[in-house]
Amino acid sequence: MNYIIDHANINEINEVLSMGIDKVTANPTMYKNNHTTLQDFIDYYKNKELSFLSAEVMGSTFEEMKQEVEIILAYYPEAVIKINFSKDGLKLCNYLHKKQIKTAMTLVFSLEQVLAAINAHADYIFCFVGRNDENGSDGLQFLNDAHHATNGTHTNIIAASIKNLFQLQELSRIGIPYAAIPYALYMKSLEHPLTNSGAQTFKEDWAL
Ligand code: E4P
Numbered sequence: 001m002n003y004i005i006d007h008a009n010i011n012e013i014n015e016v017l018s019m020g021i022d023k024v025t026a027n028p029t030m031y032k033n034n035h036t037t038l039q040d041f042i043d044y045y046k047n048k049e050l051s052f053l054s055a056e057v058m059g060s061t062f063e064e065m066k067q068e069v070e071i072i073l074a075y076y077p078e079a080v081i082k083i084n085f086s087k088d089g090l091k092l093c094n095y096l097h098k099k100q101i102k103t104a105m106t107l108v109f110s111l112e113q114v115l116a117a118i119n120a121h122a123d124y125i126f127c128f129v130g131r132n133d134e135n136g137s138d139g140l141q142f143l144n145d146a147h148h149a150t151n152g153t154h155t156n157i158i159a160a161s162i163k164n165l166f167q168l169q170e171l172s173r174i175g176i177p178y179a180a181i182p183y184a185l186y187m188k189s190l191e192h193p194l195t196n197s198g199a200q201t202f203k204e205d206w207a208l
Helices: 009-016 028-033 038-045 062-075 087-098 109-119 130-134 138-151 165-174 183-189 191-207
Strands: 002-006 023-025 052-059 080-086 104-106 124-128 155-162 177-181
Touching: 002 009, 002 183, 009 183, 028 038, 038 052, 062 080, 062 087, 080 087, 080 124, 087 104, 087 109, 104 109, 109 124, 109 138, 124 130, 124 138, 130 138, 138 155, 138 165, 165 177, 165 183, 177 183
Parallel strands: 002 023, 002 177, 023 052, 052 080, 080 104, 104 124, 124 155, 155 177
Antiparallel strands: none
């Protein structure tokens, strides 16, 4: 399972990138909480060695979003265009597919929405685990169904809204190809008490 760091704090992202992750995504709430903008983000990362960097469009109509895409791609042709799920979003996704522009549908919560995004030729679909759970649904079952639905297609599922290590482990067991992992959860995932105690013992024994 490939990690995509799901964050908007550039210093913290760079720490994670230094450990081998080369994919970055965020959302408008993350930019706001980190007092940054999509423009700043792309400015910083457009010349870096990333294999995936998403850029969201926020327009309400196909035409509005299409204009946003033109601005983004003029500035960063390699951007993966991140589109909030909607009828116009599906139209934009299909339109960009015909132009060989990479797309990611986001805010996807149901298998029906996944099927529509697959048929709009989305390259990626951000399927939300945590927010589904919070809404009384089974987020991991949804991800399992979404992954199965992509069989035989070019669409890749990206698990999003990941809240804990249990979900992370289950997503890997399901075989989800990409996980948008929050910075704090990634850092927590590196820690294990037996590693820490083992390292302490090795250091003590090494001194003998
Ligand atoms: C992708 O970037 C999604 O917007 C993100 O994973 C959502 O996470 P949240 O549900 O914790 O806001």
